[in-house]
Amino acid sequence: MVVRERQQFGFKILLAFILTLILFLLGIFVGFYLNQKKIETIENLEKDLLVSLQDIDTLYTQINKSELCKSKKYLDYINNELDKYAIKLTYLEESLGKNHEVVIRLKKPYNVLLIKHYLLMKEMEDCEKLVIILFFYSNRPEFIGLSENEGIILGHIREKYGVDKVKVYALDVDLGLRTVESIKEQYNITSYPSLIINDKTYGYLNKEELEKIVKELLTPNLS
Amino acid sequence: MKFELIFIYILVFFSLFNLSLMLIAILEKPFKRKPYKLNKNLPRVAIIVPAYNEEKNISSTLKNLLKLKYPKEKLEIIVVDDGSKDKTFEKAKKFEKYNVKVYRKPNGGKGSALNYGIKRTKAEFIATLDADSFPEKDSLLKMLPYFEDKKVMAVTPAMVVHKPRNFIERLQHAEYLFGIFLRKVFANINAIHVCPGPLSIYRRKFFEKHGLFDEKNLTEDMEMAMRIQKYGYKIETAVDSKVSTIAPKNFKGLLKQRERWYTGYIHNCIKHKQLFKIPQYEFLSLILIFAYLSIILTFGYLSYISFKNYQLIRDNFRALRLVGFDILGPEHINRIEIIEFLSHYFSNPFVLLGLFGLSATLLIFLIVKKETREEKVFLNTFFFIFFYSFFYSLFWLVVFFKYITRRKVKW
Numbered sequence: 001m002v003v004r005e006r007q008q009f010g011f012k013i014l015l016a017f018i019l020t021l022i023l024f025l026l027g028i029f030v031g032f033y034l035n036q037k038k039i040e041t042i043e044n045l046e047k048d049l050l051v052s053l054q055d056i057d058t059l060y061t062q063i064n065k066s067e068l069c070k071s072k073k074y075l076d077y078i079n080n081e082l083d084k085y086a087i088k089l090t091y092l093e094e095s096l097g098k099n100h101e102v103v104i105r106l107k108k109p110y111n112v113l114l115i116k117h118y119l120l121m122k123e124m125e126d127c128e129k130l131v132i133i134l135f136f137y138s139n140r141p142e143f144i145g146l147s148e149n150e151g152i153i154l155g156h157i158r159e160k161y162g163v164d165k166v167k168v169y170a171l172d173v174d175l176g177l178r179t180v181e182s183i184k185e186q187y188n189i190t191s192y193p194s195l196i197i198n199d200k201t202y203g204y205l206n207k208e209e210l211e212k213i214v215k216e217l218l219t220p221n222l223s
Numbered sequence: 224m225k226f227e228l229i230f231i232y233i234l235v236f237f238s239l240f241n242l243s244l245m246l247i248a249i250l251e252k253p254f255k256r257k258p259y260k261l262n263k264n265l266p267r268v269a270i271i272v273p274a275y276n277e278e279k280n281i282s283s284t285l286k287n288l289l290k291l292k293y294p295k296e297k298l299e300i301i302v303v304d305d306g307s308k309d310k311t312f313e314k315a316k317k318f319e320k321y322n323v324k325v326y327r328k329p330n331g332g333k334g335s336a337l338n339y340g341i342k343r344t345k346a347e348f349i350a351t352l353d354a355d356s357f358p359e360k361d362s363l364l365k366m367l368p369y370f371e372d373k374k375v376m377a378v379t380p381a382m383v384v385h386k387p388r389n390f391i392e393r394l395q396h397a398e399y400l401f402g403i404f405l406r407k408v409f410a411n412i413n414a415i416h417v418c419p420g421p422l423s424i425y426r427r428k429f430f431e432k433h434g435l436f437d438e439k440n441l442t443e444d445m446e447m448a449m450r451i452q453k454y455g456y457k458i459e460t461a462v463d464s465k466v467s468t469i470a471p472k473n474f475k476g477l478l479k480q481r482e483r484w485y486t487g488y489i490h491n492c493i494k495h496k497q498l499f500k501i502p503q504y505e506f507l508s509l510i511l512i513f514a515y516l517s518i519i520l521t522f523g524y525l526s527y528i529s530f531k532n533y534q535l536i537r538d539n540f541r542a543l544r545l546v547g548f549d550i551l552g553p554e555h556i557n558r559i560e561i562i563e564f565l566s567h568y569f570s571n572p573f574v575l576l577g578l579f580g581l582s583a584t585l586l587i588f589l590i591v592k593k594e595t596r597e598e599k600v601f602l603n604t605f606f607f608i609f610f611y612s613f614f615y616s617l618f619w620l621v622v623f624f625k626y627i628t629r630r631k632v633k634w
Binding site: 002003004005006007009012013015016017019020023024027028030031034035037038080083084087088091095149152153156159160206207208 | 235236239240242243244246247248374412413453454455457503504505506509541542545546547549551555557559560563564567570571572573575576579
């Protein structure tokens with residue numbers, strides 16, 4: 001019979017197990033906490049943006065057209081903040097899933113803010129040459145492939161021709177927002193992706209087609 | 224999505240459990256030196272050097288052995304030439320004037336050479352030493368005190384790679400350093416199951432009671448260690464006794480060595496399968512099981528990483544194709560995107576746990592670096608952390624394939 005020295009096996013295994021469990025739960029807790037923080041940051045960003053946009057909105061009612069153009073810089077700054085919002089949302093989508101309720105809940109105010117920004121930006125069309133693109137996309141299986149492709153192309157064009165000149169507003173049509181519905185009806189949009197570029201409606205555009213339109217719109221009129 | 228998440232959770236839990244176990248084991252008996260004295264009561268020790276086609280190394284190995292701090296009348300050095308086809312025997316013969324005994328026998332494998340030597344000595348302790356290994360001067364003096372415990376049947380040293388230069392050697396250098404720590408952990412929970420060939424000291428009594436080396440075994444040193452464990456004895460490790468050994472210099476050599484090691488591991492696990500009885504063998508069983516688990520998890524981890532990278536590359540390629548490979552200059556790199564990416568990346572609990580594991584690994588290397596006084600460890604550690612798992616799983620893949628298709632692995 002083999003006699004081995006006993007080594008408090010059970011006790012040590014239990015100890016190791018408890019230690020592991022503590023570390024593991026700590027990790028999960030930290031993850032949960034950080035996720036919560038992320039959501040909070042997005043919510044705070046949303047509130048700040050809403051205030052900024054209302055601020056400009058009010059400003060518009062008080063000043064005349066010539067002074068209006070000066071507020072473009074402020075709008076660009078808000079645009080920047082909206083981009084931050086979008087990236088944060090994308091990462092949240094990645095970790096929670098595109099159809100998670102928190103994602104949907106945070107996406108709604110984002111889309112509302114986008115439309116608000118869009119309406120304010122439209123006022124700037126007389127100040128300088130701008131390309132204002134409304135991009136309607138859907139995450140439904142039948143539309144998601146082309147929608148994602150269009151998103152990639154739009155992001156590229158926007159970077160290439162300058163974020164202060166090419167304004168892209170990506171609206172999710174599945175959120176059921178009244179404003180989005182009304183714009184859709186107004187421009188008679190039924191399939192996705194669809195683009196409204198400076199009031200003209202287009203379907204899916206590849207890079208060359210989109211680039212051609214953007215270039216034309218940005219060239220100064222000689223007449 | 225669900226499946227990969229569950230896999231990651233299991234992987235993280237398993238790794239944390241291993242880490243906790245290591246921590247508990249190492250804290251119980253931290254790195255501590257056993258004091259030793261060079262006195263008259265030292266036991267007789269025989270160092271057996273099995274050599275097969277070692278004409279390149281045998282002279283320097285023997286020269287190094289003659290410098291060992293140990294009373295000459297208590298130390299025997301025995302070279303067993305296992306039917307070499309080169310000048311190993313002639314070169315070893317030149318050392319006969321220094322009292323080195325040199326024998327020559329027909330080729331029969333390392334185990335047979337060791338047994339041949341053991342039969343020709345009466346020494347109380349038998350050290351086995353590969354002909355390409357160089358122990359430090361006081362190795363024997365540092366290792367022998369562990370035999371004070373009558374249950375200890377073998378003592379192993381701290382192995383390091385001799386003068387690592389290229390990538391393959393450096394990778395092994397770090398692997399061996401990590402192995403030193405692991406061996407100490409295993410010693411504390413009595414779970415050492417390999418007595419490395421470069422240098423191991425055995426108590427003669429064990430050979431008398433339970434037989435000599437298994438001459439047909441691919442890894443006779445592992446078989447002996449498992450046998451010692453099987454009969455309820457202990458194996459210790461002397462972390463401060465350093466032995467440097469020449470490691471395979473290229474991928475082919477390393478693959479051949481690992482095929483032998485890992486196949487031997489499978490064979491010996493089957494031969495001594497009672498070691499897997501947890502109630503009797505406790506930590507040893509657990510470690511043997513974990514070894515297999517870690518292979519599976521490493522496979523899974525690497526496939527997961529490869530798949531993720533494949534997806535990443537595919538998505539990037541798709542995006543590039545959509546924009547007609549019109550790559551924008553660095554002035555278009557979006558600062559916000561980078562900041563958001565970093566904050567997203569580092570707030571991932573798995574990344575945090577990964578950083579935690581990385582710092583634990585670095586800490587282990589720092590401890591071992593201090594104990595072994597090895598230098599230039601940093602680069603090798605880097606290689607180890609980033610590339611070791613690829614090599615490890617590749618070798619196991621080859622071994623499993625050959626095992627299943629019953630291809631013979633040669634010495």
